[in-house]
Amino acid sequence: MKKLSSYVVPYWKSYLFAVVCLFTAIGLEMLSPQVSKLIVNEVFVAGDFHRFGWLLVALVVIGIGRAFAGYWKEFTFDKNSQMIGNNLRHDLYRHIQSLSMDYFDNTNTGELMARVKDDVDKVKDAFGMTGMLIVQIAFYMVSVIYCMFMLDPLLTILPFGVMVFGGALSFYLEKKFVKVYSDISEENAELTTIAEENLAGVRTVKAFARERFEIEKFRKHNKKYCDLNMEQAKVLSQFYPIYHFIGAVLPVVCAMIGGLRVIQGQMDLGSLVAYVEYSSNCTWPLDMLAELANELSSSIASYKKIKAIFNEETTLTEKENARRIPSLHGDIEFSHVDLSLEGHQILKDISFELERGKTLGIMGATGSGKTSIINLLQRFYDPTSGEITIDGVDIKKLPLAQVRTCCAVVMQDVFLFSDTIAENIMMGKRQEMDPELVRMSAKMAQASGFIEEMEEQYETVIGEKGVGLSGGQKQRISIARALAKKSPVLVFDDSTSALDMETEQEIQKVLRSITESSKIIIAHRISAVRSADEIIYLQNGRVAERGTHQELLAKKGLYYETYMAQYPELTKEVV
Numbered sequence: 225m226k227k228l229s230s231y232v233v234p235y236w237k238s239y240l241f242a243v244v245c246l247f248t249a250i251g252l253e254m255l256s257p258q259v260s261k262l263i264v265n266e267v268f269v270a271g272d273f274h275r276f277g278w279l280l281v282a283l284v285v286i287g288i289g290r291a292f293a294g295y296w297k298e299f300t301f302d303k304n305s306q307m308i309g310n311n312l313r314h315d316l317y318r319h320i321q322s323l324s325m326d327y328f329d330n331t332n333t334g335e336l337m338a339r340v341k342d343d344v345d346k347v348k349d350a351f352g353m354t355g356m357l358i359v360q361i362a363f364y365m366v367s368v369i370y371c372m373f374m375l376d377p378l379l380t381i382l383p384f385g386v387m388v389f390g391g392a393l394s395f396y397l398e399k400k401f402v403k404v405y406s407d408i409s410e411e412n413a414e415l416t417t418i419a420e421e422n423l424a425g426v427r428t429v430k431a432f433a434r435e436r437f438e439i440e441k442f443r444k445h446n447k448k449y450c451d452l453n454m455e456q457a458k459v460l461s462q463f464y465p466i467y468h469f470i471g472a473v474l475p476v477v478c479a480m481i482g483g484l485r486v487i488q489g490q491m492d493l494g495s496l497v498a499y500v501e502y503s504s505n506c507t508w509p510l511d512m513l514a515e516l517a518n519e520l521s522s523s524i525a526s527y528k529k530i531k532a533i534f535n536e537e538t539t540l541t542e543k544e545n546a547r548r549i550p551s552l553h554g555d556i557e558f559s560h561v562d563l564s565l566e567g568h569q570i571l572k573d574i575s576f577e578l579e580r581g582k583t584l585g586i587m588g589a590t591g592s593g594k595t596s597i598i599n600l601l602q603r604f605y606d607p608t609s610g611e612i613t614i615d616g617v618d619i620k621k622l623p624l625a626q627v628r629t630c631c632a633v634v635m636q637d638v639f640l641f642s643d644t645i646a647e648n649i650m651m652g653k654r655q656e657m658d659p660e661l662v663r664m665s666a667k668m669a670q671a672s673g674f675i676e677e678m679e680e681q682y683e684t685v686i687g688e689k690g691v692g693l694s695g696g697q698k699q700r701i702s703i704a705r706a707l708a709k710k711s712p713v714l715v716f717d718d719s720t721s722a723l724d725m726e727t728e729q730e731i732q733k734v735l736r737s738i739t740e741s742s743k744i745i746i747a748h749r750i751s752a753v754r755s756a757d758e759i760i761y762l763q764n765g766r767v768a769e770r771g772t773h774q775e776l777l778a779k780k781g782l783y784y785e786t787y788m789a790q791y792p793e794l795t796k797e798v799v
Contacts, residue, residue: 226315228347228527231308231311231312232308232351235304235307238300238304239300239301239304241296241300242300242356245296246293246297246356246359246360246363248289248293249289249290249294249297250363250364250367253286253290253364253505254367254371255286257371257497257498257499257501259282260494260498260501261495261497262275263276263279263494264493264494264497265492265494266279266494298356301351301355302353304352305348305352305355306348306352308348308351309344309347309348309351312344312347312530313340313341316339316340316344316530316533317340319536320336322538323538324539324540324604324605325599326565326605327536327539332413332414333417334413334414334415334417334418334419335413335414337413338409338416339413339529339530342526343409343529343530344530346522346525347526347530349519349522350519350520350523350527354516354519357512357516358516364505364509365506365509368383368506369383369384369387372502375491375495375498375499376485376491376495376499379478379482379491379499382474383474383503386470387506387509389470390470404452404455404456407452408449408452409525409526409529411445411448411452415442415446418442418445419442474503474506475504475506478499478500482499539605540603540624542623543620543621547622548623548626549615549617549622549626552614552615552630553580553712554580554615554630554711554712554713555577555578555580555615555616555742556577556578556612556614556713556742556744557578557612557616558574558575558600558610559610559612560573560609560610561575561600561607561612562574562607562608562610563596563600563605563608570593570765571593571596571597571600571607571765571766572766573767574765575610575767576758576760576767576770578742578744578758579742580712580740581738581739581740581742582742582743582757582758583742583743583744583757583758584742584744584745584756584757584759585745585746585752585758585759585760586744586745586746586747586753586759586760586762587746587747587748587750587760587761589763592762592763592764592765593762593764593765594717595717595746596765597746598744600612601619601713601744602628602631603620603624606620614627614712630711630712630713631711631713632705632706632707632710632711632713632714634699634702634703634706634715634716634717635717636717636719636746638695638699638702638719640686640693640701640702643685644683644685644686645675645678645682645683645684645701646659646662648686648701649662649665649666649682649701649705649708650705651705657708661708662704665705665708666700668704668734669700669703669707669731670727670730671700671701671704674700675701703731707734710741713742713743713744714735714738714742714743716735716743716744716745716746718746718747718748728749728751728752729751732752736755743756749790750790750791754773755773756772756773757772758770758771758772759772759773759783761776761782763782768781768782769783
């Protein structure tokens with residue numbers, strides 16, 4: 225992670241301007257009691273009323289100057305904090321996108337959402353209003369103590385001691401708040417995860433009548449989140465009255481002691497008025513100290529959470545000398561590939577070759593490792609051993625972006641964005657794809673029929689994750705997206721499971737007609753792979769059988785058993 229200072233340094237000139245405005249505002253505020261002193265001593269005591277008008281004008285000018293400097297101070301601090309937050313959030317999001325899939329396998333979406341939004345906002349505040357007030361209070365208290373000392377050094381011992389006590393108490397509060405805010409941040413992430421999962425899966429929740437269960441689960445975490453915030457409020461409420469009491473009593477005590485010194489002739493009346501005004505100005509910093517300790521602790525806790533994500537490193541490394549090949553044809557080879565994740569053997573000794581224009585079918589029971597082969601091909605993971613090549617080049621030696629863009633994958637779990645149908649199809653090559661290619665791809669995917677029946681056709685905005693579309697319609701849009709990409713490698717991961725047999729057969733015809741791409745078809749249905757040039761049947765992460773459709777039927781092994789289960793009426797024909 226870049227040092228936090230690297231986000232601040234680019235705005236040092238702007239911050240310098242803001243600090244100058246801050247110092248100007250405080251300096252003018254320190255002048256105001258001095259004018260009050262002159263009004264009392266020169267006008268009311270000495271009777272020189274000719275100066276009264278000018279002194280009132282001076283108070284007005286000081287007020288206008290404070291307002292002007294205060295505006296630019298707050299605006300500049302806020303503007304800088306927004307830019308720092310924007311840059312930090314962008315870098316955090318970019319870093320998250322660069323992490324390998326094994327990180328996302330073990331991290332909740334809600335936690336990442338909380339870090340990107342809430343925690344960045346907390347850190348941003350430390351460089352905005354919170355940071356401004358900390359600097360302002362520090363300089364303000366020094367200035368006030370100095371001005372009070374110049375009026376009466378002996379009397380200043382009391383407010384100085386009070387301020388030291390307030391600062392020490394704030395430091396103690398900050399230490400207590402860091403732990404509380406760390407727990408609040410964690411629970412906020414958990415609560416966000418639960419809400420995100422339930423809202424995204426609301427149809428599943430309702431289908432299984434789990435509303436009461438999910439509401440109760442949310443209630444428990446919401447209660448814990450509330451309790452943690454109450455704990456923070458209790459800590460704050462224990463100390464806030466102390467600040468408030470000190471701020472209320474200090475001017476009174478200073479007025480009483482100062483009054484005695486005036487009676488004794490050790491202080492003039494104007495100095496007493498100015499001194500009491502300064503002591504009154506000591507109250508708001510004391511009131512703010514507890515709140516600032518609260519806000520600063522929150523920012524520190526959030527920064528630690530963000531830093532933890534930045535410290536995560538991708539397990540996939542791209543070679544420094546990775547060379548982009550101008551044009552990949554799509555010849556794929558897996559050579560004795562093994563894959564283990566978290567101590568579990570996923571794939572063992574997987575080998576096959578797939579030439580451009582040919583089709584490889586992959587079958588096997590659930591959990592046999594079919595999708596893992598595609599994850600390796602796209603370098604979501606690296607094999608534990610063995611080699612994967614495209615056009616004879618180890619994919620580890622190619623730029624990661626090229627490895628992934630050369631494959632157009634129709635996922636098993638279709639994901640559509642909340643956007644127009646056209647944009648969902650074009651996401652592979654938004655800048656290069658024309659509307660005619662979008663329509664042609666939709667037609668090839670057997671999707672044009674239902675799309676063109678819609679009122680806005682390809683400009684129809686579909687809901688989040690394709691809400692409002694049937695499973696088959698979403699699969700066909702996803703297939704159109706892959707076809708439109710025109711990549712060297714086409715991968716269909718159980719992508720016709722929601723289609724009727726007739727539609728599936730039409731799509732199979734389209735795939736057979738595509739000769740410029742290598743095709744990998746993962747399926748549970750024999751109908752999806754029977755025309756493939758080679759079929760491999762996986763069992764427990766190994767290649768148990770391989771061959772063409774007819775060769776595998778002749779072996780009367782696992783593939784044959786699957787065929788018999790799906791086509792029992794054809795038993796006599798095969799036998």
